[in-house]
Amino acid sequence: MDEVPGSLGTSAGLALRLGQTVFSSASLLYMCLDVEFYSYTAFCYLVTVMGLVIPWSITLLVVDAYSVFVKCVPRQPRMLSIILSGDMVLSYLSLAAACSTASVTDLLLDAGGGSYCTAKLCSRYQLSAAMAFLSWFFSLTSSLFNLWLLRSL
Amino acid sequence: MDEVPGSLGTSAGLALRLGQTVFSSASLLYMCLDVEFYSYTAFCYLVTVMGLVIPWSITLLVVDAYSVFVKCVPRQPRMLSIILSGDMVLSYLSLAAACSTASVTDLLLDAGGGSYCTAKLCSRYQLSAAMAFLSWFFSLTSSLFNLWLLRSL
Numbered sequence: 001m002d003e004v005p006g007s008l009g010t011s012a013g014l015a016l017r018l019g020q021t022v023f024s025s026a027s028l029l030y031m032c033l034d035v036e037f038y039s040y041t042a043f044c045y046l047v048t049v050m051g052l053v054i055p056w057s058i059t060l061l062v063v064d065a066y067s068v069f070v071k072c073v074p075r076q077p078r079m080l081s082i083i084l085s086g087d088m089v090l091s092y093l094s095l096a097a098a099c100s101t102a103s104v105t106d107l108l109l110d111a112g113g114g115s116y117c118t119a120k121l122c123s124r125y126q127l128s129a130a131m132a133f134l135s136w137f138f139s140l141t142s143s144l145f146n147l148w149l150l151r152s153l
Numbered sequence: 154m155d156e157v158p159g160s161l162g163t164s165a166g167l168a169l170r171l172g173q174t175v176f177s178s179a180s181l182l183y184m185c186l187d188v189e190f191y192s193y194t195a196f197c198y199l200v201t202v203m204g205l206v207i208p209w210s211i212t213l214l215v216v217d218a219y220s221v222f223v224k225c226v227p228r229q230p231r232m233l234s235i236i237l238s239g240d241m242v243l244s245y246l247s248l249a250a251a252c253s254t255a256s257v258t259d260l261l262l263d264a265g266g267g268s269y270c271t272a273k274l275c276s277r278y279q280l281s282a283a284m285a286f287l288s289w290f291f292s293l294t295s296s297l298f299n300l301w302l303l304r305s306l
Binding site (some may be wrong): 096097101103 | 184193194195198200245248249252254256257259260261263264304305
């Protein structure tokens with residue numbers, strides 16, 4: 001079996017999962033520090049999606065850490081397919097959430113900042129969208145590496 | 154070689170490409186019938202993405218129609234990989250565009266319809282977003298079938 005860097009059970013894969021966890025948590029935190037997000041559907045959607053992405057990436061972070069440190073790599077094709085499809089679905093969802101948040105924030109800024117959101121709040125929304133984009137990027141990368149590994153199995 | 158229904162060169166694949174072409178053109182038309190979309194970044198993005206999706210799906214529609222009617226199926230793995238990656242990238246882009254449009258339209262409707270967009274214009278934006286979602290769905294489906302075919306090659 002080939003060793004594909006970045007796939008399940010490698011140290012690069014562990015780094016990808018760590019990035020995913022950190023950025024999705026940061027996105028959720030920036031969005032939830034004020035409770036004003038209830039007013040906008042797009043922000044509620046981002047919170048929901050990040051609430052799905054965080055437990056998923058923490059679980060796989062634990063699996064990867066276990067594989068790296070105990071040197072026991074769990075690589076059944078069926079398990080890999082499940083992880084791959086979960087990654088794909090979550091990366092589509094988090095891209096959708098990031099785009100919605102970014103466009104709504106852009107519109108709020110355009111529509112005369114002061115009346116809808118203060119400058120501080122708007123920049124917090126922007127940061128949250130940027131973190132969601134980074135989290136999407138990491139989850140897409142790890143799903144591509146896992147796809148590569150699945151093809152080589 | 155297995156015959157995977159829905160993949161490149163089958164009649165189901167032709168139907169998928171046809172749906173993709175129709176829905177992306179409809180989305181572009183609904184958005185462009187008025188020229189007010191220049192005011193919003195999300196709408197400009199939708200127009201750009203649909204301008205990429207339409208030529209791509211028309212090209213593959215022609216390839217599929219040729220394969221179905223002439224019974225000559227062009228299935229080199231390299232060509233299939235290029236088509237698959239194009240489908241993947243365009244499906245991510247069109248999902249992003251659809252989500253941005255949907256969330257901006259939702260916000261415009263919430264922020265007191267009359268002042269930002271008339272009811273007719275807003276419902277046109279909603280239709281455009283719905284068509285973009287359908288086009289994304291078709292392009293995701295055909296990329297999944299092509300992935301299946303690529304695995305079986």
